[in-house]
Structure formats: structure tokens, C-alpha cells
Amino acid sequence: MSSGDGRGGGRGVGVKGVFIGAGCNRIVNNCSWGACDLVAFGAQNAVAIFNPETAQIWTTLPGHKAAVNCTQWLPSNKFAFRAKKLDRHYLLSGDAAGEIILWEYSVLEGKWRYVQQLPQLHKKGVTCITGIMVSQTEAVFASTSSDSMVYIWEVVFPSTSGGVCELLHLDSLSVGTKPMVALSLSELPGSTGHLVLAMGGLDNKIHLYSGERRGKFVRGCELKGHTDWIRSLDFALPTCTNGEASNVLLVSSSQDRGIRIWKMALKESLDSNQSAYRKEKVSLASYIEGPVLIAGTTSYQISLESLLIGHEDWVYSVEWQPPSNASSEGIAYCQPQSILSASMDKTMMIWKPEKTSGIWMNVVTVGELSHCALGFYGGHWSPNGDSILAHGYGGSFHLWKNVGTEYENWQPQKVPSGHFAAIADIAWGRSGQYLLSVSHDQTTRIFAPWKNEASPRDEESWHEIARPQVHGHDINCVAIIQGKGNHRFVSGADEKVARVFEAPLSFLKTLDHAISQTSDFSDDSQVGVQILGANMSALGLSQKPIYVHAEQHTPDKNVNDGLDTLETIPDAVPVVLTEPPIEDQLAWHTLWPESHKLYGHGNELFALCSDHDGKLVASSCKAQSAAVAEIWLWQIGSWKAVGRLQSHTLTVTQMEFSHDDKFLLAVSRDRQFSVFSIDKAGTDEITYQLVAKQEAHKRIIWACSWNPYGYEFATGSRDKTVKIWTVENESSVKLLATLPQFSSSVMALSWVGLDCNSNEGLLAVGMENGLIELWNLSVKRSDDGVAGAVASLVVRLEPLMCHVSAVNRLAWRNCKNEDSGSLQLASCGADQCVRVFQVNIN
Structure with a gap:
């Protein structure tokens, strides 16, 4: 993980990244597995890097202003056998605005460096980048875009770390009105020094271009056969016979559900050995002669080697298995006859020729059992060929490893997971054991540290352990409320209803495993819980409970057996998880049952908060008039609406109860804040009164947070300022301090106490540009009230640790039992990332 330290103010504070959760952009070519054994993928406009060994995302690289469409390692997994001794690897990433960025990864230091942005030649989104290493320090790569242009580049890498990369634009190819979406490069066999570029796309043909290393590329020939868009192309490394490369294989896949293998053979070798070839028992199909590719003075005969039929839907990617290392020097290689394909039919397949007949x-x-995957957008081999990775429609990864010794046995493995759209809100569990997040990808997810018993230092790694809500609307807000074992939440989405969810028994027991019995709640929390899990109804939005004793009855046979209808979705099987779950378990078997709906608002819900007692929930919705902008108060338990607070004229963007629940603070798009006094008379009755209302900023107020020790609060606005206020005599509000102007709009605030006696705390500030700062706040009090507030910047988090687009929410972890010298801060943002930081205070 990235780490960064900052010094400033009265205290020394060190910050390190603990966890990043993110989903993969739902687009073909988005993901790539490099020779350095790291996987790169686009998460909104960030390039995320994860380590398949630990199933943890290491870092996200900031730089793109638009969504990342494609990534390509140099060297790729295909050249892993040559890359064993490399201490620097490079990565190319292309985005939806046409930009391509080159990054450098230092293996020894584990550090990343932004090298440069390529001159922006593409006018539209980059859809595919392909590249090959032509020597230890030189690579040639090509990029294609929906602007119907293909650009070819050469890059020379520096001999020393941090040196300058030399970039040379070799050629520009215009492909007409139908853009290319798939590319592959290869060196041609023989000693010609020529390269071949294959491209395919919307015209259903494969176009071959050849060129010298630093020369222009000329059109060679077209390969016809596919009847729909070509989605993926991959050259094998040239196969060697008697020490000399004589031919090269190209595999292509298409939306016509077929995969084709093409053979390019040196023409001379084909003529001289014609009679020898004829004697071998091989199928006639191998000799259906196609066109001839001429490169310089050499010509290559192309033939269709094989047609692979097996997928039932579009085949989005095909990839040759990386060569194994055949010598200790890492120069010679053996190209395996093995192809991986990934399709929208929810499967990945490995194809090999049969030993006797040679038929593929x-x-x-x-993957065929996953009812939730909704198809795969791409599949990749690990550099050593023992693992395969797919990324799917739900932004999810699926990894299988061959754990067999004598025979192949592919088993699913842990992978990172996360949201595949902007994350709107986060909340810590009441005892801080887990983090709950809600997103515009219409899911609610729970992330938690999982104690690793096998680890000698009893380390914990974070994983997604449940997906309580899978919904038909974008979810905007969430609040954890009191419930059995304090595991109950209310969420609000792009509908006018708030929904309440209860933790089922399967989750409570799973949580015990995750925290290895070190929790501060005992098994009492599970007593009396009769609900084991929940089922998703096929067409509805409500999640129906599965009861503990229901499984003992023999289920009736489904009357629709054998019929493929919407109603016959399989039942969930909630189980207690003893290790972090994989995607299939998460998406289907970890739902929470919905217990209540709260009706009342006139528009889409926007903000929620709960008081510290867990007895009241406040909710607000999108509003453009005072009547709609009222805040509703709901009583937990009876679920009655016990208050409608009127003050604002536009959407209330955030609300928070003071530390003793006496006041409710609300901030709004109308640039004003309101403070209400809330009085719980002990009965069901609640009285409330508007104490103060003030126009506080020049632009929308996005965020607010109370001082945990007093009646001071902070507000943050689009006008790039944070102001500190205090409630005086429970009747008026006074401005204490205005922090120096920030570099970007302030979107999120969270205040945590450090020292009750000196009334000192840390204020986390999240901005629209994704950056996060920590400020030391000390409130000075005199005999007649609050005298003022002193603020000082403690640490600016490194950009590599922060979000790459707007921070939507910040939340400090409630850790009453832990040493106060160490805190944890969670953040979420528009870049699809949930982050957890360890903040060490000296």
C-alpha cells in the first residue's frame, strides 16, 4: 500500500493506506495482467493496481480526467519469460477523452511514477492499446479509437530509474468509417525485422499491416470469415522449428460467437517442405489457403488453422497462454498451444489441440454456475499460466487457479471487489467492526478487516464480506441504526422510500469469524435472531427473509421446473462464511432481509443520519421548494414520522446530530445551515425547535460535522472554504474561524476528538479534486463561553493515496477500545473507491 507522512501543527501525524475497494469499469480491454504479476484496471478515471497473490488493491494512479477504457503492460504477461530481471515495468492507459498516459513501476522500491502523457492525437475515446517488447529497453505499441484512427509508437525506456523515456510517433493509419476495436502486434518470423499489426472491428474483417521497426506500416491483406464485429485479436509468439521461427499464429474472436485460429507461414519454407507436410496425418482444413502477406521481400502464406465453436454468446476476449521459460537465461521459450476465451455467456474456456488428431x-x-456474473468482458492468463482472471458486467473480478498436480483442477480464488459506479455514502458499524457503503451501482456493500490466522503476526486484510442490498435504483445515502447487535441500517435511493434492513444470523456469525471472537459484543447478539438470510424477488425490489427453521421442511417442487422464466431465479443459500467470500457468494447469498419501508418524502431521497442513541433517524430528499425540502424525523421501533422540520428551500445535503443528540445540524443547497434543538421527553413525543438559521457560504454547502466534545461545528462549501461555528446559550450561532481557502470545492468533512481536556480534535477535509487534508482544531473556552478556535494544517495526503475525483464522504472509525494514538479514517468518492487510512498520532 502507498504510505505518506506529514508533519505540521502541534502534533506529528503519519498516514498510511490500509485498504482500497473498487470495481472494474464495465468495458472490454479494461484490464491487463503484466509480466510483473500485477493486474491493472480502470476504476472510473483512476488506474487501479492489484496484487492477485494478496487479493488487495495496492494503489490508484491519478492523472486521467475521463473514465479509463483500456490498459496495457510493457512487458505484458506474454514476455514474462524475458522480464525476470527487469527492475522497472511500464504501463499504458487510455481514457474516454482520447488521452494516453505512460506510467513507470519500480519493482525494487514498489513505487509508481507518472512518466508522461502522450501527445493527444485521438479525438475520441481510446478503445484498445497493444504493445510488444522488441528488446529489453524498446517497445512498439499501437492504439485505436472510435475516431477511426490507429496510431503506432515506439518508446525507448531509460537505462536508469527516473530517466526520460524517448517517444517516437511511427505512423498514423486511417481505417475508414468503421472503427477498429481490437489490435495485436507481433514480430514476423524470419530475419526480416518486420512487424505485423492485426486490427479488427466493425467491418467483420481482420486487417493486416506490416512495417519495419521504425518505418511506415503498409496495408497487407484482409482475412474474412467472421460474420459480426471482431472483439479480440492476439498473436502467439513465433513458433520455432530447428531453432528458427517459421510461422506465427493469430487467434481472433467475434460477436458471431466463434473463435478462429489463423496461421502465417514463411512462403519459402512452405514450398520447400510441401511434400514433407503432405505425408503428415493432418486435416485438410489446415491447408485452406488464404491470402498472402508481403513484408519487404518476404511473403507469408495465411491459412485458417481452426474454427472453435463452443460459446453461446459474444466472445469478448481471446489470449494465448504466456510462454514458459525453457532456459535459465530466459531467452528461449516454448509457446504453449493453449488459448483462453471469455464470453458474455458467463464462461471462460481453455482450448487445446488434441494430441492425436490435432483438433482444437x-x-x-x-464460471458457468454464476447466475450473477452477467457475462465476462475479458479474460487473462497469469504470467506463469497457472491462473486465469475474468472481469464481468458487475464490475467484478473472477479468478481461478489450477491447484491440481497430476491433473488440472481449477478452483476459485479471492479477488478484490468494490463498487462499479460512484459511491455516495459510507457509515461505520456502531462498534466500528465494519464499513458500510452505498453506490449508484445500486448495491450496498460491507467491508471488514478479516483476521488472518495463518499469518504469524496475526495480520488482518480487508475484504468485502457481505452485499446486504441489491436494488433497482441508485442508492444515495445510508445510516446505521440501533438493532439486534447494533446491525441494522436504513438506506435511501432514487425513490421516495427509505428502506430498513436487519442483519440475518448468517451475517452475525460470519462477522464473528472475520474478527476472530475479538469483538466487544458476545453471542448475545445472535440470540433470538430467527432470520438466516434473504432472497431477492425476481421482479420486485424487496428482499424477502429466509427463516432459520424453514430449511428443515422439504421444499415443494417448483412448478416451473424446466421453464426458463423470470420467476425461476434460484433461491439464495445463506451460509456462515469462514473465509472471505468470492463474488458468487457475495452477490447471491449475503443479502439482508428488508423489515420496513418509510414513506413520506415527495422526491428521491438524498441524505440520512441517525442519532447516537439509535432512536431517531432524520431524512431529506431532493428539493426545489420549501415544502419538499423539509427534514423528516422517524422513530426507530415504531417507525412513525414524529417530526417534519421546515427551514430550507432547496435540497438538504447533509445532517448530523450533536454528540449528546440535543441538536440536529442541517446544511443545504440554499447556502444556509439550520440548527434545531431536539427534545426527547422520555415518551414517544418529541419536540423540536429551530434555534438558528444562517446564510453561511457563497455557494452550496455540501458538508457539516460536529465537534465530538462540544457544540462547535464545521461547514464546508463549493466556495472552497471551511468555517467553524459555535452554538451560544442554545439560542444563537457565532462564527469562530474560517480556514484558509482550499484548492477545490469542499465536499466532505469529519471531526474526531483527540483530547477531551484541551478540546482538541482532527478535522478531515475531502475535496472535489479527490484530495484529503487533516487539520488540527483546538477550541479555546473562557469563563463566559467559547473564545475562539485555532486551526492548523497537519497533513496533506499524497495524491497517490487519495481519490482521483470528488470525495463524497469521510467518516472516522468508532474505536472506543483502541489506543488513541491510532485512528482510522474511511472515505468514498466518485472514482468508485472506498478507502481506509491508518492515522498515527505522535
Whole structure:
């Protein structure tokens, strides 16, 4: 993980990244697995890097202003056998605005460096980048875009770390009105020094261009056969016979559900050995002669080697298995006859030729049982060929590893997971054991540290452990409320209803495993919980409970058996998880049952908060008039609406109860804040009164947060300022301090106490540009009230640790039992990322 330290103010504070959760952009070519054994993928406009060994995202690289469409490692997994001794690897990433950025990764230091942005030649989104290493320090790569242009570049890498990369634009190819969406580069066999570029796209043909290393690329020939868009192309490394490369294989896949293998053979070798070839027992199909590719003075005969039929939907990607290292020097290689394909039919397949007949067969199929995957956008081999990774429609990863020794046995493995759209809100569990997040991807997810018993230092790694809500609307806000074991939440989405969810028994027991019995609640929390889990109804939005004793009855046979209808979705099987779950378990078997709906608002819900007692919930919705902008108060338990607070004229963007629940603070798009006094008379009755209302900023107020020790609060606005206020005599509000102007709009605030006696705390500030700062706040009090507030910047988090677009919410972890010298801060943002930081105070 990235780490960064800052010094400033009265205290020394060190910050390090603990966890990043993010989903993959739902687009083909988005993901790539490099020779350095790291996987790169686009998460909104960030390039995320994860380590398949630990299933943890290491870092996100900021730089793109638009969504990242494609990534490509140099060297790629295909050249892993040559890259064993490299201490620097490079990564290319292209985005939806046409920008391509080159990054450098230092293996020894584990550090990343933004090298440069390529001159922006593409006018529209980059859809595919392909590249090959032509020597240890030189690479050639090509990029294509929906602007119907293909650009070819050469890059020379520096001999020393941090040196300058030399970039040379070799050629520009215009492909007409139908753009290319798939590319692959290869060196041609023989000693010609020529390269071949294959491209395919919307015209259903494969176009071959050849060129010298630093020369222009000329159109060679077209390969016809596919009947729909070509989605993926991949050259094998040239196969060697008697020490000399004589031919190269190209595999292509298409939306026509077919995969084709093409053979390019040196023409001379084909003529001289014609009679020898004829004697071998091979199928006639191998000799259906196609066009001839001429590169310089050499010509290559192309033939269709094989047609692979097996997928039932579009085949989005095909990839040759990376060569194994055949010598200790890492120069010679053996190209395996093995292809991985990934399709929208929810499967990945490995194809190999049969030993006797040479006919290509599907030997491994994985993924077909996942009713939730909704198809795969791409599949990739690990550099050593023992693992395969797919990324799917739900922004999810699926990884299988061959754990067999004598025979192949592919088993699912842990992968990072996260949201695949902007994350709107986060909340810590009441005892701080887990973090709950809600997103515009219409899911609610729970992330928690999972104690690793196998680890000698009893380390914990974070994982997604449940997906309580899968909804038909974008979810905007969430609040954790009191419930059995304090595991109950209310969420609000782009509908006018707030929904209440209860933790089922399967989750409570799973949480015990995750925190290894070190929790501050005992098994009492599970006593009396009769609900084991929940089922999703096929067409509805409500999640129905599955009761503990229901499983003992013999289920009736489904009357629709054998019929593929919307109603026959499989039942969930909630189980107690003893290790972090994989995507299939998360998406189907970890739902929470919905217990109540809260009706009342006139528009889409926007903000929620709960008091510290867990007895009241406040909610607000999108509003453009005072009547709609009222805040509703709901009583937990009876679920009655016990108050409608009127003050604002536009959407209330955030609300928070004071530390003793006496006041409710609300901030709004109308640039004003309101402070209400809330009085719980002990009965069901609640009285409330508007104490103060003030126009506080020049632009929308996005965020607010109370001082945990007093009646001071902070407000943050689009006008790039943070102001500190205090409630005086429970009747008026006074401005204490205005922090120096920030570099970007302030979107999120969270105040945590450090020292009750000196009334000192840390204020976390999150901005629209994704950056986070920590400020030391000390409130000075005199005999007649509050005298003022002193603020000082303690640490600016490194950009590599922060979000790459707007921070939507910040939240300090409630850790009453932990040493006060160490705190944890969670953040979420528009870049699809949930982050947790460890803040160490000296």
C-alpha cells in the first residue's frame, strides 16, 4: 500500500493506506495482467493496481480526467519469460477523452511514477492499446479509437530509474468509417525485422499491416470469415522449428460467437517442405489457403488453422497462454498451444489441440454456475499460466487457479471487489467492526478487516464480506441504526422510500469469524435472531427473509421446473462464511432481509443520519421548494414520522446530530445551515425547535460535522472554504474561524476528538479534486463561553493515496477500545473507491 507522512501543527501525524475497494469499469480491454504479476484496471478515471497473490488493491494512479477504457503492460504477461530481471515495468492507459498516459513501476522500491502523457492525437475515446517488447529497453505499441484512427509508437525506456523515456510517433493509419476495436502486434518470423499489426472491428474483417521497426506500416491483406464485429485479436509468439521461427499464429474472436485460429507461414519454407507436410496425418482444413502477406521481400502464406465453436454468446476476449521459460537465461521459450476465451455467456474456456488428431478442443470451462456474473468482458492468463482472471458486467473480478498436480483442477480464488459506479455514502458499524457503503451501482456493500490466522503476526486484510442490498435504483445515502447487535441500517435511493434492513444470523456469525471472537459484543447478539438470510424477488425490489427453521421442511417442487422464466431465479443459500467470500457468494447469498419501508418524502431521497442513541433517524430528499425540502424525523421501533422540520428551500445535503443528540445540524443547497434543538421527553413525543438559521457560504454547502466534545461545528462549501461555528446559550450561532481557502470545492468533512481536556480534535477535509487534508482544531473556552478556535494544517495526503475525483464522504472509525494514538479514517468518492487510512498520532 502507498504510505505518506506529514508533519505540521502541534502534533506529528503519519498516514498510511490500509485498504482500497473498487470495481472494474464495465468495458472490454479494461484490464491487463503484466509480466510483473500485477493486474491493472480502470476504476472510473483512476488506474487501479492489484496484487492477485494478496487479493488487495495496492494503489490508484491519478492523472486521467475521463473514465479509463483500456490498459496495457510493457512487458505484458506474454514476455514474462524475458522480464525476470527487469527492475522497472511500464504501463499504458487510455481514457474516454482520447488521452494516453505512460506510467513507470519500480519493482525494487514498489513505487509508481507518472512518466508522461502522450501527445493527444485521438479525438475520441481510446478503445484498445497493444504493445510488444522488441528488446529489453524498446517497445512498439499501437492504439485505436472510435475516431477511426490507429496510431503506432515506439518508446525507448531509460537505462536508469527516473530517466526520460524517448517517444517516437511511427505512423498514423486511417481505417475508414468503421472503427477498429481490437489490435495485436507481433514480430514476423524470419530475419526480416518486420512487424505485423492485426486490427479488427466493425467491418467483420481482420486487417493486416506490416512495417519495419521504425518505418511506415503498409496495408497487407484482409482475412474474412467472421460474420459480426471482431472483439479480440492476439498473436502467439513465433513458433520455432530447428531453432528458427517459421510461422506465427493469430487467434481472433467475434460477436458471431466463434473463435478462429489463423496461421502465417514463411512462403519459402512452405514450398520447400510441401511434400514433407503432405505425408503428415493432418486435416485438410489446415491447408485452406488464404491470402498472402508481403513484408519487404518476404511473403507469408495465411491459412485458417481452426474454427472453435463452443460459446453461446459474444466472445469478448481471446489470449494465448504466456510462454514458459525453457532456459535459465530466459531467452528461449516454448509457446504453449493453449488459448483462453471469455464470453458474455458467463464462461471462460481453455482450448487445446488434441494430441492425436490435432483438433482444437475445449478442455476447461469455468464460471458457468454464476447466475450473477452477467457475462465476462475479458479474460487473462497469469504470467506463469497457472491462473486465469475474468472481469464481468458487475464490475467484478473472477479468478481461478489450477491447484491440481497430476491433473488440472481449477478452483476459485479471492479477488478484490468494490463498487462499479460512484459511491455516495459510507457509515461505520456502531462498534466500528465494519464499513458500510452505498453506490449508484445500486448495491450496498460491507467491508471488514478479516483476521488472518495463518499469518504469524496475526495480520488482518480487508475484504468485502457481505452485499446486504441489491436494488433497482441508485442508492444515495445510508445510516446505521440501533438493532439486534447494533446491525441494522436504513438506506435511501432514487425513490421516495427509505428502506430498513436487519442483519440475518448468517451475517452475525460470519462477522464473528472475520474478527476472530475479538469483538466487544458476545453471542448475545445472535440470540433470538430467527432470520438466516434473504432472497431477492425476481421482479420486485424487496428482499424477502429466509427463516432459520424453514430449511428443515422439504421444499415443494417448483412448478416451473424446466421453464426458463423470470420467476425461476434460484433461491439464495445463506451460509456462515469462514473465509472471505468470492463474488458468487457475495452477490447471491449475503443479502439482508428488508423489515420496513418509510414513506413520506415527495422526491428521491438524498441524505440520512441517525442519532447516537439509535432512536431517531432524520431524512431529506431532493428539493426545489420549501415544502419538499423539509427534514423528516422517524422513530426507530415504531417507525412513525414524529417530526417534519421546515427551514430550507432547496435540497438538504447533509445532517448530523450533536454528540449528546440535543441538536440536529442541517446544511443545504440554499447556502444556509439550520440548527434545531431536539427534545426527547422520555415518551414517544418529541419536540423540536429551530434555534438558528444562517446564510453561511457563497455557494452550496455540501458538508457539516460536529465537534465530538462540544457544540462547535464545521461547514464546508463549493466556495472552497471551511468555517467553524459555535452554538451560544442554545439560542444563537457565532462564527469562530474560517480556514484558509482550499484548492477545490469542499465536499466532505469529519471531526474526531483527540483530547477531551484541551478540546482538541482532527478535522478531515475531502475535496472535489479527490484530495484529503487533516487539520488540527483546538477550541479555546473562557469563563463566559467559547473564545475562539485555532486551526492548523497537519497533513496533506499524497495524491497517490487519495481519490482521483470528488470525495463524497469521510467518516472516522468508532474505536472506543483502541489506543488513541491510532485512528482510522474511511472515505468514498466518485472514482468508485472506498478507502481506509491508518492515522498515527505522535
